[in-house]
Amino acid sequence: MKKNHPQIVHLHAMNNFIIRAISGLLFAGVFVVCILYSGTTFCLLFTIVTALALDEFNSLVSKSGTASPNRTVTVLAGSYLFLATYLFLSGRSSAGIFIPYVFSLIFILGSEVHRNTSHPVLNMAYSLAGQVQIAFPFVLLNLLIDNEGSFSGLFPLAIFIFLWVNDTGAYIVGSLLHKRFPYQLAPSISPKKTWVGSIGGFLICLATGAAIASITQTHSILLWMGMALTAAISGTYGDLIESMIKRQIGIKDSGRFLPGHGGVLDRFDSSLLAIPACTVYLYLSGCLA
Secondary structure, X not given: OOOOOHHHHHHHHHHHHHHHHHHHHHHHHHHHHHHHHOHHHHHXXXXXXXXXXHHHHHHHHHHHOOOOOOHHHHHHHHHHHHHHHHHHHOOOOOHHHHHHHHHHHHHHHHOHHHHOOOOHHHHHHHHHHHHHHHHHHHXXXXXXXXEOOEEOOHHXXXXXXXXXXXXXXXXXXXXXXXXXXXXXXXXXXXXXXEHHHHHHHHHHHHHHHHHHHHHHXXXXXXXXXXXXXHHXXXXXXXXXXXXXXXXXXXXXXOOOOEOOOEOHHHHHOOHHHHHHHHHHHHHHOOOOO
């Protein structure tokens, strides 16, 4: 077998790094602006993210051969739930806006009678699992954007900042210290994740929480640091859960949404546990009514 020339390999790696960096910066820029600019852009962003994530989830399940969820209905249902929740909580609609979502769930279950597939019960289970595992966490973000009657994207943005910082910090610390402390966090799921890397990510995340408290002057430093640690720990396990799913299916990335970064679920996997965990934390802390 002919080996690649070292210079070609180096050039290819450099090109991949540049593509990854540019696409990552563009994505982060659009993401931050949409969250902070207005409720409308926030709603539009996460309605789209919810739809794309559900579509990828259904695709992964179908590729595994385990089941074939009703892809169109589940995607429309989950994205509609996010939109309906936003409109209801912002006072722009009554509770009746949730009726179409209830009917969509009934349709998901009832339609299996006529689809004539070999695994109808699994189809129903995975269809509902997508609503619980993916749509529901994003829907909870709507509880975090009201700041005394006016829109504020600070809490949602902070969650994602903590997740980004934790992921980056764990990678850097793990790369530097993994030979001295080679203890793996979950060797059967993600061999490259180590305890020392995770602890390093947690500590950097705590420092970020303190920095946000100092910059925003909105809540106590202890509240922000507690939220940072909650996001870091739950986000780490959210990432491991998706790694477990991908390992079972036998794929590296969930999709090709972002060049060099994989699919939507690859970007938001950690948030699927972090958002619910941080929502509960903020409620228990008295920050949410």
